[in-house]
Amino acid sequence: MNDIENKKIEQKAKRAAFLRSFLRYLLLVLWAVLVLFPFYWMILSSVKTYSSYNSEYVPKFFTLSPTLQNYVTAFTAVPLAKYFLNTFIFTVVTTFLMMIVVIFAAFAFARLDFKGKDIVFSLFLSLMMIPNELVIITNFVTITNLDLRNTYLGLILPSVTSVFYIYLLKENFEQIPEELYKAAKVDGTSDFRYLWKVMIPISRPTIVTIIILKVIECWNSYVWPRLITDDQNYFLVSNGIQEIRENGFGRENVPAMMAAVVVISVPLVVLFLIFRHKIMAGVARGGTKG
Amino acid sequence: MKIVLEHLTKRFPNRNKKIKEDVVAVNDFNFEIPDGKLIGLLGPSGCGKSTALNLICGLEQPTEGKIFFGDTDVTKLPPENRGVGLVFQNYALYPHLTVRENIRFPLENLRGKDKLSKEVMEEKVLEAAKLVQIQELLDRRPSEMSGGQQQRVAIARALVKRPQVLLLDEPLSNLDARLRLQTREELKRIQLETGITTVFVTHDQEEAMSISDTIVVMKSGVLQQMGEPQEIYDEPVNLFVAKFLGTPQINVFEGKIKDGNVFIGNSPVMSAENYNNSEKEVYVAVRPEGFIVDENGPLSCGFINREVMGRDTSVIATNSAFIGENIRAIIPSEEEIHPVNNTVKFSLKPFKVRIFDKVTEERILL
Amino acid sequence: MKKNLTAWLCLLPAIAFLGVFMVYPLIDVLVYSFEEGYNFASQSFWETGFYNYSYVLHDPYFIQALKNTFIIVIITVPLSTGIALLISLELSSVKVLRDFFQTVYFLPYVTNTLAVGLVFMILFKKTAYSDGLVSLLIQLFGGPSVDFIDGPYWAKMFVMCFYTIWIVMPFKILILTSALASVNPMYYKAAQIDATPKWRIFYKITLPMISPMVFYLVITGFIGAFKAYSDEVALFGTDLNAAGMNTIVGYVYDMLYGNSGGYPSYASAAALLLFAIVFTITTINLMVSKKTVYYQ
Numbered sequence A: 001m002n003d004i005e006n007k008k009i010e011q012k013a014k015r016a017a018f019l020r021s022f023l024r025y026l027l028l029v030l031w032a033v034l035v036l037f038p039f040y041w042m043i044l045s046s047v048k049t050y051s052s053y054n055s056e057y058v059p060k061f062f063t064l065s066p067t068l069q070n071y072v073t074a075f076t077a078v079p080l081a082k083y084f085l086n087t088f089i090f091t092v093v094t095t096f097l098m099m100i101v102v103i104f105a106a107f108a109f110a111r112l113d114f115k116g117k118d119i120v121f122s123l124f125l126s127l128m129m130i131p132n133e134l135v136i137i138t139n140f141v142t143i144t145n146l147d148l149r150n151t152y153l154g155l156i157l158p159s160v161t162s163v164f165y166i167y168l169l170k171e172n173f174e175q176i177p178e179e180l181y182k183a184a185k186v187d188g189t190s191d192f193r194y195l196w197k198v199m200i201p202i203s204r205p206t207i208v209t210i211i212i213l214k215v216i217e218c219w220n221s222y223v224w225p226r227l228i229t230d231d232q233n234y235f236l237v238s239n240g241i242q243e244i245r246e247n248g249f250g251r252e253n254v255p256a257m258m259a260a261v262v263v264i265s266v267p268l269v270v271l272f273l274i275f276r277h278k279i280m281a282g283v284a285r286g287g288t289k290g
Numbered sequence B: 001m002k003i004v005l006e007h008l009t010k011r012f013p014n015r016n017k018k019i020k021e022d023v024v025a026v027n028d029f030n031f032e033i034p035d036g037k038l039i040g041l042l043g044p045s046g047c048g049k050s051t052a053l054n055l056i057c058g059l060e061q062p063t064e065g066k067i068f069f070g071d072t073d074v075t076k077l078p079p080e081n082r083g084v085g086l087v088f089q090n091y092a093l094y095p096h097l098t099v100r101e102n103i104r105f106p107l108e109n110l111r112g113k114d115k116l117s118k119e120v121m122e123e124k125v126l127e128a129a130k131l132v133q134i135q136e137l138l139d140r141r142p143s144e145m146s147g148g149q150q151q152r153v154a155i156a157r158a159l160v161k162r163p164q165v166l167l168l169d170e171p172l173s174n175l176d177a178r179l180r181l182q183t184r185e186e187l188k189r190i191q192l193e194t195g196i197t198t199v200f201v202t203h204d205q206e207e208a209m210s211i212s213d214t215i216v217v218m219k220s221g222v223l224q225q226m227g228e229p230q231e232i233y234d235e236p237v238n239l240f241v242a243k244f245l246g247t248p249q250i251n252v253f254e255g256k257i258k259d260g261n262v263f264i265g266n267s268p269v270m271s272a273e274n275y276n277n278s279e280k281e282v283y284v285a286v287r288p289e290g291f292i293v294d295e296n297g298p299l300s301c302g303f304i305n306r307e308v309m310g311r312d313t314s315v316i317a318t319n320s321a322f323i324g325e326n327i328r329a330i331i332p333s334e335e336e337i338h339p340v341n342n343t344v345k346f347s348l349k350p351f352k353v354r355i356f357d358k359v360t361e362e363r364i365l366l
Numbered sequence C: 001m002k003k004n005l006t007a008w009l010c011l012l013p014a015i016a017f018l019g020v021f022m023v024y025p026l027i028d029v030l031v032y033s034f035e036e037g038y039n040f041a042s043q044s045f046w047e048t049g050f051y052n053y054s055y056v057l058h059d060p061y062f063i064q065a066l067k068n069t070f071i072i073v074i075i076t077v078p079l080s081t082g083i084a085l086l087i088s089l090e091l092s093s094v095k096v097l098r099d100f101f102q103t104v105y106f107l108p109y110v111t112n113t114l115a116v117g118l119v120f121m122i123l124f125k126k127t128a129y130s131d132g133l134v135s136l137l138i139q140l141f142g143g144p145s146v147d148f149i150d151g152p153y154w155a156k157m158f159v160m161c162f163y164t165i166w167i168v169m170p171f172k173i174l175i176l177t178s179a180l181a182s183v184n185p186m187y188y189k190a191a192q193i194d195a196t197p198k199w200r201i202f203y204k205i206t207l208p209m210i211s212p213m214v215f216y217l218v219i220t221g222f223i224g225a226f227k228a229y230s231d232e233v234a235l236f237g238t239d240l241n242a243a244g245m246n247t248i249v250g251y252v253y254d255m256l257y258g259n260s261g262g263y264p265s266y267a268s269a270a271a272l273l274l275f276a277i278v279f280t281i282t283t284i285n286l287m288v289s290k291k292t293v294y295y296q
Helices: A003-046 A050-055 A069-077 A080-111 A117-127 A132-145 A152-159 A163-174 A178-186 A191-202 A204-220 A223-228 A237-246 A254-274 A276-286 B049-057 B099-108 B118-131 B147-159 B177-194 B205-211 B229-234 B239-244 C002-034 C051-058 C060-092 C098-110 C113-124 C133-140 C153-181 C185-193 C198-226 C230-236 C248-256 C264-292
Strands: B003-012 B023-033 B038-042 B064-069 B084-087 B165-169 B197-202 B214-219 B222-227 B251-258 B261-264 B267-271 B280-286 B291-293 B299-308 B312-318 B327-332 B343-348 B353-357
Touching (some): A050 A254, A080 A117, A080 A152, A080 A204, A080 C002, A117 A163, A132 A152, A152 C002, A178 A191, A204 A254, A223 A237, A223 C248, A237 A254, A254 C098, B023 B049, B023 B222, B038 B177, B038 B205, B049 B084, B084 C185, B147 B165, B177 B205, B205 B229, B222 B229, B261 B280, B267 B343, C002 C051, C002 C264, C051 C060, C051 C264, C185 C198
Parallel strands (some): B084 B165
Antiparallel strands (some): B003 B064, B251 B261, B291 B343, B312 B327
């Protein structure tokens, strides 16, 4: 070991570190651009006028005369507001009903003692393995036979239970010390008051996570609504977009289409930007895609 | 390989962002660690001793100052080029690898002209395993071993590439009391056998005293004293060092130097001939073993209790000039104590009494 | 006794919904798949047997869907996992702008697949007015003009895979970055002291330690990709058979309701075939993972 050699090693290490961090950021920026570009493009196209969009053989990457006309068209030429309202109702009602079902079931599994608890719980768990694709066929037939096609009820009913969320919440409930329950019993608190006043407040983070995940799922759901509705009055945004793509705006009005896409994407993106840490932590804990 | 630290300083931005002032973890260190010695870096938690260790091995860069290994400046050298072995407090054994694979890991990193053949590697692994006496555990995984065994594996892994310097971060703190005793003897043996310059960090003064050739005492980033264990125990440079070393702790009294005498309260306990004229407020610190039960002794204390330890006896007593709760004096068990009116009188062994300035808390030599 | 009653009351909604919409359909789909020539209107069938399976397996549309699905699975699962791993590794080792990148990378997760698919279609599609941005870019570098949406099969498959990867990346990056964050940094320090080369640190320390999460992603990735459907609709429209881009799930839905209209028996048979495939692949995955994954 000598000083000159060490100097060389020091400099080499320095250069390598610089190069590494340069390449690192290059990759990160590249992927960020790939992610953001479609969003940029949809906003950009949505503020171009119909004529300027179609006259650009080579599309311009910016526009000097932005217009909001396309947004007006999006709301007037197709019942976008109606799709929105449907999706909103669907999301709120489904999430609300599911929370009730899930909370009570989780409470029963976590805190109450009853005969056959273990068997019922393992049966529940085994249902987690069943893919939606397998049961959707019969559900379609069931809903059709019940004459519930093109109704909110038909849209909502099949998705108000989730074994996975019951499981997630049950685990969380079980972490609440048993002593609290005993103390509440001694004080003469009823089971449901205890659930409402103690367990739900303590488990709020998990409940919020589940709500967020369910809202995202509802807002983006496509397959079931597509099967169960063919009346535009009951379309959700996903089906609305598909309808717009195939029949709306005289097919080629891309700026108006993009305006509709922007409008549909905004609520969740805003929700995400506000609660992003919560959402990301929630998805990391219990989310899946596809 | 000797290690030289020159004006070594490390500052961190304060974790509390409101405070602009940096935290000085290591403040202007200057000392030399001689070749082939076992050095204990001793201090209370948060005193910067782990930072000092990280600076020596290169995991952190000093804000100012230089580090030399031998005559070579390694201040800016990345850790992998320094030729150091480091044993982590939690051992950092790779949980998915067996003991053999863990120990072999550093050897497999060697490239180019240093590259080793499989046979040589196996030989070196066995040699290191033998050194720390874990030959029969080579095929286990870390999770299947006790803390003491993991510790040995960690040491073997650090030693297998024959580092010039071995660094240990709180090597014994995760072991139970019995293992700690055994392992520290083991550490000393391994260090003697290999002759590698070894620096270890600890907050346990007993640990540092028992095995170090030299102890470096630190407090809030500042080096307090460096020396052989006995020397530091006997001749502490300030009150902090005096209090930090030794169990039971040194007994500290308020006192003064006046008329060529050292006083505890109003009792003259020993002479201080060089201080004939001046009067000075001081702390008088007496090691527990510095008390002699003496009916005619100058220091009169209230007797509380005695604790029999077999080899010797602890006398618990009070005195109005005492700082803290109770005085603890250790006397040989064959000596008898007869408190009169619940009072016990002591005379002091002068070489077990140390005087410190009341303001600066620095040692005053009599 | 009262306690039992409360518990069952709490469970009643969950059991009722699961019974009607999960358990009963599960039995029913099996029954359907063996009822030959089931007619929706009259609710009658000729006889029971394997004819439905045989029909589906001989249907060229199903074969096409099977082929498409397998291509999508084989291309997107390894590629997306690999790229996600690379990005997560780099992301974990930067401090500046890290939060920003993480937020951006997660955006596709919260966007409507159908909506963004439309943007991808615009970018790749050739129309009377424009060749499409991507095609123009290719031409800029001297390539041919390609219509990725209505053009040759490989071009369509390319967009398909590209979009699928774009959609699944956020989840994978998120899971992998949190897995990487959970590796105790002391292992990296120990490796650095021992002069371990970067690639070796990755291969010998990082990868084994995050291997459970990587395998989780591979398994869920396989399952997800086998069930690909709405991404295809987003790009190529609802008539996937005409575009030659149908998937197994798409085939099931088309059989159930759609252009070919109302053959639940065939749909059931196809769905069960899909389930068999996914089940087999997942079992193989689990067997492989037992051998290679390190579980703490």
